[in-house]
Amino acid sequence: MKIVADDKIPFLKGALEPYAEVVYIPGKQINREILKDVDALLIRTRTKCTENLLEGTGVRFIGSATIGSDHIDTHYCSKNKIRWTNAPGCNSTSVQQYIAAALLKISSEYHFNLKDKTLGIIGVGNVGSKIEKFARSIGMNVLLNDPPRARVEGKKNFDSLSTLLSESDIVTVHVPLNVVGEDYTYHLFNEESYRKFKKGAWFINTSRGEVADTYALKKILKSGILGGATIDVWENEPDIDLELMQQSFITTPHIAGYSTDGKANGTSMVVNSLTRYFKLPSENWYPANVPIPASPYISIDCNKKPEEEIIRESVIKTYNIEEDNARLRLSPTDFEKLRGDYPLRREFTSYTVDLKDGTEKVRQILDELGFSIRV
Numbered sequence: 544m545k546i547v548a549d550d551k552i553p554f555l556k557g558a559l560e561p562y563a564e565v566v567y568i569p570g571k572q573i574n575r576e577i578l579k580d581v582d583a584l585l586i587r588t589r590t591k592c593t594e595n596l597l598e599g600t601g602v603r604f605i606g607s608a609t610i611g612s613d614h615i616d617t618h619y620c621s622k623n624k625i626r627w628t629n630a631p632g633c634n635s636t637s638v639q640q641y642i643a644a645a646l647l648k649i650s651s652e653y654h655f656n657l658k659d660k661t662l663g664i665i666g667v668g669n670v671g672s673k674i675e676k677f678a679r680s681i682g683m684n685v686l687l688n689d690p691p692r693a694r695v696e697g698k699k700n701f702d703s704l705s706t707l708l709s710e711s712d713i714v715t716v717h718v719p720l721n722v723v724g725e726d727y728t729y730h731l732f733n734e735e736s737y738r739k740f741k742k743g744a745w746f747i748n749t750s751r752g753e754v755a756d757t758y759a760l761k762k763i764l765k766s767g768i769l770g771g772a773t774i775d776v777w778e779n780e781p782d783i784d785l786e787l788m789q790q791s792f793i794t795t796p797h798i799a800g801y802s803t804d805g806k807a808n809g810t811s812m813v814v815n816s817l818t819r820y821f822k823l824p825s826e827n828w829y830p831a832n833v834p835i836p837a838s839p840y841i842s843i844d845c846n847k848k849p850e851e852e853i854i855r856e857s858v859i860k861t862y863n864i865e866e867d868n869a870r871l872r873l874s875p876t877d878f879e880k881l882r883g884d885y886p887l888r889r890e891f892t893s894y895t896v897d898l899k900d901g902t903e904k905v906r907q908i909l910d911e912l913g914f915s916i917r918v
Contacts, residue, residue: 544821545601547577548585551883552608553806554830555585558814562823578602583817588614597625604820606813610634610669610800613720613751626820630812632669634805636890636913638749639673641799642715643912644864645747645773646678647855649713649792653770656851658682663711665704665731666718666750667692674715680908681854686711690726708739713747720751734759743770745792749799752777757784764790775799781878788875795867796881802862804890807833836861836889840917845901853898853905857914861894 548555550567559565568577570589578584578600585606586592592605592615605615605627612629620627650657661684664671671689678685686707693701708714722729732746732755740746746769748755757778763769764787773793777783780797788794811829818825841860845853870881891913898906898916906916 544582545580546583546585546817547573547581549573549587549590549608551587552585552810552813553803554810554832555608555814558810558825558828558830559817562818562821562825575600583821585813585817586614590614592616592620592627594619597623604628604817606817608633608806608809608813610809611719611751613722628813628816630809633809633812634800634802635669635673636892637800637802637805637888638670638717639677639912640802640858640862640888640890641749641775641795641864642674642747643677643858644862645793646713647851647858648864649745649771649773650851651855652792656849658851660684660712661686661710663688663702663707663714665689665707665714665716667701668717670749671717674717677912680911681851704736705739708736708744709741711741711744713745714740715747716750716754718750718754720753722753728754730754730756730759732756732760734762737763737768740768742768745770745772747773749775752780752797757787761787761790783875783878785875788872793864793868794871795864796871796878798867798882798885801882801885802888802890803833804893834887836887836893839889839893840895840897841914842897842899843901844899845905846899850902850905850908853901854908857894857896857909858891861891862888 544563546559546563546565548565548567549570570587573590575596581601583604584602588609588611594616602625605625607629609629610631610633615627617627646657658681662678663686664674665688667687667689675685686702687700688702688704688707718728721727737759764772771792774791775795776797807830814828841857843853843856895915895917896909910916
């Protein structure tokens with residue numbers, strides 16, 4: 544069999560060569576001519592799998608090593624018996640790490656305690672649920688909005704969007720991009736919805752750029768209604784809005800989910816889906832060469848330090864979000880290169896923390912996040 548794969552899918556090379564001819568191509572260069580005699584296509588979000596790409600090809604299987612599927616015409620695939628799959632939840636802990644780092648940086652720079660604030664989470668799936676876990680563990684009040692879950696589970700544990708926006712000090716968004724339907728999210732955040740925010744609230748978007756109307760967001764930031772914004776995803780990527788970049792407190796090149804663990808998880812999920820579909824002998828494959836962090840041991844003297852400061856120190860030792868912010872601001876035209884050459888970032892589970900004079904509560908919070916605690 545023959546497989547075409549995006550050459551930026553990490554850890555993939557060598558995994559399928561025992562069973563197939565694998566051709567690696569930059570995602571944007573994948574075209575219909577290349578796919579004529581291909582059985583399977585492995586991609587990221589940059590390859591749009593539409594009728595224009597797929598018609599007349601031999602593709603029977605599409606695997607996207609990403610959590611989203613809005614770049615795949617799923618209706619066309621179903622109609623033409625093309626099996627497609629993505630990797631839901633593969634990088635949810637990576638986004639949790641990013642949001643934790645962003646929240647802790649904002650609270651440090653603006654001199655408030657997170658436990659005194661209300662976090663509104665819009666979209667409480669694989670990612671949003673882990674954000675909720677972190678927020679509750681450090682004592683934040685949490686409001687949740689997820690209409691699909693509310694219809695299934697009942698409205699008891701969920702708030703309306705209007706209520707969440709008016710009562711939250713920080714709003715973070717974790718929804719798919721839906722351009723039609725009952726749960727449409729395209730420009731969910733527009734001038735009308737921004738004006739429902741609590742004055743001085745913060746806005747964080749790590750979902751899809753098109754969920755937020757760029758013009759309206761810039762206008763509302765200028766007005767002073769919002770306290771600030773953290774933007775990881777952008778309309779018209781990779782051609783990002785430079786004015787919005789300048790207005791935002793933290794700006795990054797769509798890398799919230801780019802931990803090395805998240806990438807390895809995504810590749811593993813699509814490889815295993817492909818081997819099951821084509822009945823290949825490889826089962827439960829996972830990359831064997833995931834590199835360890837340069838400094839996997841963290842030592843913190845907790846004497847007279849507030850709990851939140853100890854958590855902040857621990858998180859920043861695993862991921863310093865300011866470095867990503869600085870890289871994008873220095874060279875915004877290198878958006879794709881910054882993503883393609885993204886440095887090693889391991890999640891909390893790769894680190895062991897030695898807490899000198901740490902309280903049991905701090906140990907419990909770090910343990911819940913996935914850190915190993917030295918005893």
